[in-house]
Each structure stands twice: as structure tokens, then as C-alpha cells.
Amino acid sequence: MSLHRPYPPDTYTGENGEASAWLRRGDETTDITYRNGGTCEYLATGDRTEGRFGLYRWTFGETESGPDPHFHRSLSEQFYVLSGKVRLYDGREWMTAQSGDFLYVPEGGVHGFRGSDRASMLLMFAPGGPREDYFETLARGEEMTEQQRSEFMIRHDTYWV
Numbered sequence: 001m002s003l004h005r006p007y008p009p010d011t012y013t014g015e016n017g018e019a020s021a022w023l024r025r026g027d028e029t030t031d032i033t034y035r036n037g038g039t040c041e042y043l044a045t046g047d048r049t050e051g052r053f054g055l056y057r058w059t060f061g062e063t064e065s066g067p068d069p070h071f072h073r074s075l076s077e078q079f080y081v082l083s084g085k086v087r088l089y090d091g092r093e094w095m096t097a098q099s100g101d102f103l104y105v106p107e108g109g110v111h112g113f114r115g116s117d118r119a120s121m122l123l124m125f126a127p128g129g130p131r132e133d134y135f136e137t138l139a140r141g142e143e144m145t146e147q148q149r150s151e152f153m154i155r156h157d158t159y160w161v
Contacts, residue, residue: 022048030059031132032139037061040135046128054128056135057082060115069112072157075125077111079103084119088112110161129157 030039038061046054060066069089079088081097088095088103091110097103105111115121125131134156144152153159 032135034061034065034139035141036063036065038065040139042132043122044128045132046125046130049128051128053124053126054131056123056131057120058115058123059118059120060084060086062116062118064114064116066114067112068160069110070158070160071108071110072125073107073159074157075127075129076107076109077105078122078124078126079105079113080122080124082120082122084115084117086119086121087114131156134158 024043028041031042032040034040039059041057041059042054043057044053044055046052066087069091079086079097079102081099081101083099086097088097088101089110089112090103090105094112094114103111113121137152
């Protein structure tokens with residue numbers, strides 16, 4: 001019986017498998033703390049996954065924050081709400097998502113998110129671009145001219161609508 005879609009080509013060519021897994025413990029410190037108290041934890045960066053994906057735990061501060069509608073040309077983005085309520089924009093409307101809700105945004109898909117009250121979610125990009133520089137630069141609150149900001153956003157595959 002054939003499958004409706006084939007598996008991707010093999011990337012591992014060894015014979016017996018190998019011990020190559022790694023664990024990031026839940027009690028490790030956060031990687032970024034924003035001025036509003038929100039945090040970001042690098043669960044699996046693109047560097048760690050050989051560019052396959054990047055996975056982050058995003059926890060909002062007490063006050064509402066999050067990006068306006070935008071899209072990415074080279075990355076898909078996925079959101080999985082862990083706790084609290086998060087407002088997600090799917091390119092058509094803002095909706096309130098809660099624990100267990102999932103939103104998939106393909107490349108070019110307009111999206112945005114907003115949260116507060118320590119709500120948390122998993123945020124995943126595929127493939128795993130270098131999003132850490134984007135998050136860290138924004139957390140530092142660096143002053144940028146309009147030209148610098150535009151170049152920064154393009155470098156990080158972020159296009160505002």
C-alpha cells in the first residue's frame with residue numbers, strides 16, 4: 001500500500017543509530033527578559049537543529065505586547081498556546097486563543113500576536129532561521145533610524161503590512 005505522501009530523503013546514513021539527542025531542562029533560566037517582564041527561552045535554535053526549525057517558549061509580561069501584522073518570505077511560523085489567552089491574527093481577523101490552540105502560518109501568511117498576564121506559548125519557525133538576533137536586538141531596545149530599522153527587518157525576514 002502506498003502512502004499519500006512519501007517520507008523525505010534520508011539524512012542519516014549510518015547503520016545502527018547514534019546517541020545524539022540533547023535535553024533542555026525546564027528549570028533552566030530564560031534567555032531573554034524584555035523590559036515589560038516578558039521572557040523568551042530558546043528551546044531549540046536553528047543552530048542546534050541544523051536549520052530544520054527553531055522552537056521558543058514565549059511568556060508575555062503583565063501588560064499587552066506583541067507584533068502588529070506582518071509576514072515572512074522564507075519562514076513558516078507556528079503558535080501553540082500553553083497557558084492563558086493569546087490574541088492571534090490569521091491575516092483576516094484577531095481571535096482569542098487559549099491553552100491547546102494551535103495556529104500555523106505558511107510563508108507569506110500575514111499574522112500577528114498579542115498577549116498579557118503571563119500567558120505563554122510555543123513559537124516555532126521552520127526552517128530554523130537565526131531569530132535569536134532579532135529577539136535580542138528588540139529586547140535591548142536599540143535606537144535605530146528608519147533606514148536602519150528597515151534594513152534590520154529585511155535582514156530578519158520581517159515585512160510589516
